[in-house]
Amino acid sequence: MSTVLEEQEVIPGEERWVKLKARLLAAKPELESERARIITQSYKETEGEPYVIRRAKALRALLEQMTVLIGEDELIVANRSKKPRAVPVFPEMSYDWIEKELDSFETRPVDPFITPESVKHELREIFPYWKGKTVYDKIVSQFTPFHWHLLGSNVLWIDNNMYNGMGHILPDFPKIIKQGFKGIRDEILNKLEYLLINEPKNRAKIDFYNAALIVIEAAVSFSKRYSKEARRLVSITSDEVRKDELELIAQICEWVPENPARTFHEACQSYWIAHSICFIESDGMSISPGRFDQYMYPFYEKDIREGKLSKKRAIELLECLWIKFSELVEMFQEEWAYTASGFPMGQNLILGGQTPDGSDATNELSYLCLEVTERLSLPQPNVSVRLHRWSPKEFVFRACETSRHGNGMPEFFNDEIIIPGLMNRGIPLQDARDYAVVGCVEIGIPGRTEANSNPAYVNLAKILELATNNGVCRLTGEKVGIDTGDPRHFETFEEVTEAYCKQQEYFVRQLIPLCNLMERVHTEFVPTPFLSTMISDCIEKGLDVLDGGARFNFTSPQGVGIANVADSLSAIKKMVFEDQKVSMDCLLQALDENFLGHEDLQYMLKNCPKYGNDEDYVDQIARNVGRWYCLEIEKYRNPRGGIFQPGLYPVSVNVPLGKTVGATPDGRKAKIPLADGVSPSHESEKRGPTAVFKSVAKLDHILVTNGTLLNMKFHPRALDGRNGLLKFAALINTYFGLGGLHVQFNVISAETLREAQIHPELYRSLVVRVAGYSAFFTELYRELQEDIISRTEHGEV
């Protein structure tokens, strides 16, 4: 961490990224109304037209009217807001919460936003138009009282798709870079011509193609506005060096993304403009660059070979681009901000791995990206690496070195589990080998998958509560689940797990139509024609990506609290049925009374075998809990012709979900956070990281195709020097050899974090990974900070 601070002390003016980063850190998140104003005007003008056309015209209006901004020293340009780290409003998704919280955004304890009076005023004028028109309104208008009752159970958390766009996708950026939008336009024109002759009555397809043409033209002209702006700045800039830079920007933005990129710089710019427009079209999060080192390498290699590009310049361009990623910020309602605090954007950029033909994919650019990630130490992009059995040793070491540096990146992913997992979902080998990651740990095939990766969380700990309380919520006394029998009459442990599985089956069965209902609203009212031009086979099929245009389709809800359920079941098995140290009656009474006056029992429960200590007794239960969830989820189908698939990661929703769960038989008191991802419960791991890795690897990761998430935290001392690096790499290799899917590391000390709590001003650039993404530590709210600190430290001096 100290190195990060030292970097801050570099005298400004020395390197471009230092200046850019300083400016970035100085920019406070701010709410703005420009997007809301433009889109509202456009929607008013297009009433009565098909929604896909309205969406296209709205995006065109935005791209034609938004402020274009070229910041000082920038080499890569395009913004989605008037200022860096400002947040546009998407009233077509939802606005009630913004209206309600307008006056508190600035002062709220978590993720505050500057909210100028003029912005408040304008938004208040705009919002009434949207009443009844938003995605949120359309969804809830279809809810029955039963739906509300179901959501009141706190088992299902479905807010993601209710308030925001779906996002979570890997667009085909290489296609844009290589062919330019011109190429895609030709493709569409061909399809349209054929359609008009052969299926002239297929209005929906024709509309889709027309919409796609509108947004492509708009994207091209958006870039040209940047070209014009650069030329304007040339005319008023006195600095000769900057003049040249601006002239170059002008030329590049004139050429790409309309035409195929010819240089590395053009490729970077073409990529960034396409990426930015995705985030302007919809407020879906985690739209991810994917295999950046793969699609950029040919441009890098050619420029270097032809002497047009120096390595130094390439690094500088990467640095400029990395800064842009962190300029994108997302705003959530206060309640929800607690689940994903730190303004996360989930732009996952993945390096290494295999090529579709099964060769090692690592290249020079993979290393440069790690270098830049390490030096800039920013929360975005969310850099990941793919490892396979024959990944070059040096690449593994380099990745470990970056991770050890302390900003929690890269995340590590295991090809040997993910590829067979994808094939188990029916994805052909060559596609599976080309996978990348969306957001935190969600897996997709770039340019070919719509996996609706984050539609819902299923609170597994709550399900256990209902299974041990005959469907009654322990906190409210309300019957929210189904009858599974009075547990006091259970005679075997198996009856407990049967009750658990039945409650789970019930809730998952209720979740499916909810997810599908939400999806259909998105499909109908907020199609994404721009995104669809970058996903195969949308153009081929003439279908929006939200309407089944993608080649591979999934819906992917997450299970949360697997460690709590496993530990609880283990305690019940041991204490109630095997050792008979406590009756079910006494146990349930203690849970009802939140262990008050039952402290002895609480300790006994805490002393039962716990997941994370390499004990088969409980690890096998954890494996079962994971498998039950996966096998339940994958039974069902979505409206896009795909299936549901499971994930086991929580972002940081384990904190609020924990608040809704009463005391649990693992000895956890009511309302305490649940364990995160597939990590063991806090403080229950007692045998160090190797035991954690072994326990976690016993889960059936191959089934979890939407990703598992393991958070490990290391004291830097344990990983010192070259020897430490070897051991670090061995640890990851072993975990992956044992069958783990993902791991990420926090290489920091608790002391540092406490210090940062006391003196946040000294640690402005301290980056900490919170469950799957990175954030500035000082911008997290206190409870989450504590959560991070309390995660058991490994390898302490």
Next chain:
Amino acid sequence: MKGIIFNIQRFAVHDGPGIRTLVFLKGCPLHCHWCCNPEGQKSEIELSYVINHCRLCGRCEAVCDQGAINIIEKRVLIRRDLCDLCGNCVENCLSGALKIVGKQVDVETVLDEVKRDEPFYRYSGGGLTVSGGEPTLQNNFLVELLKGAHQEGFNTAIETSGFCKWENIESILNIVDHFLFDVKHVSDEKHKMFTGVSNKIVLENLLRLIHKGVNVIVRVPLIPSFNCDEDDLRKIMSFLSEFLKKGSQIHLLPYHRFGLPKYDHIGDDNKMVLFEKINKSHIERATQIVNEFNFIANVGGS
């Protein structure tokens, strides 16, 4: 074959190559003033009480047949003269404040635990390190344990004070891949004063071991006011330079006080002697001196 151990620690990364499992054997003939494992000194099992974990529930007091436990002034007082180490209190201590330190175990049980991290050894070149106490004190057990580990194909190491009969060392020559050998001081007088024993046999054993051509890494605990002065360190290095190859690794283990609470836990009256805290300049100077003698200093071990 049974022995008494007081801990097994997985994911040890500073005690030999790779990722290792450390097995601590109980009992030590030395009483180093800076000892951070006081619970490893006595050969017999001991009752340990960690006040931080105690919730003063009184269960221990109630179950003690000997009347050896009283709760006075918000802490458990143990009359060790009355305690017969029956373990009743420990069984009833739910918060884990009371523990029996030391467990009689057979070699197979220890090996089973060591085997658990076998996959990590395979990737990292790690294995088993036997530490203590002084492991050679339980020589038969040590031999069986190391033999067993070797048969499993694990890399083996021991951490020794070198204070033992040469025969003991000789008996493990072929089953130890790395000897991590403490050299605390070359002055016999100082050695006696601070560890309770003479260093003669230690240095003799070291010479013979090196002569055998086995893999020896000398470890020097850096203890301020004991061996941290330039003069002391130079003497140690100068002694080593006579027979240790140039380029050999020397582990410098900086003094720390993490063992301090343990003295309280086991009710050891011989409180840890508090030395001055070690600082960066101590370590830098020591490193420099080691390098002057053409050895490679490794701070903290690896």
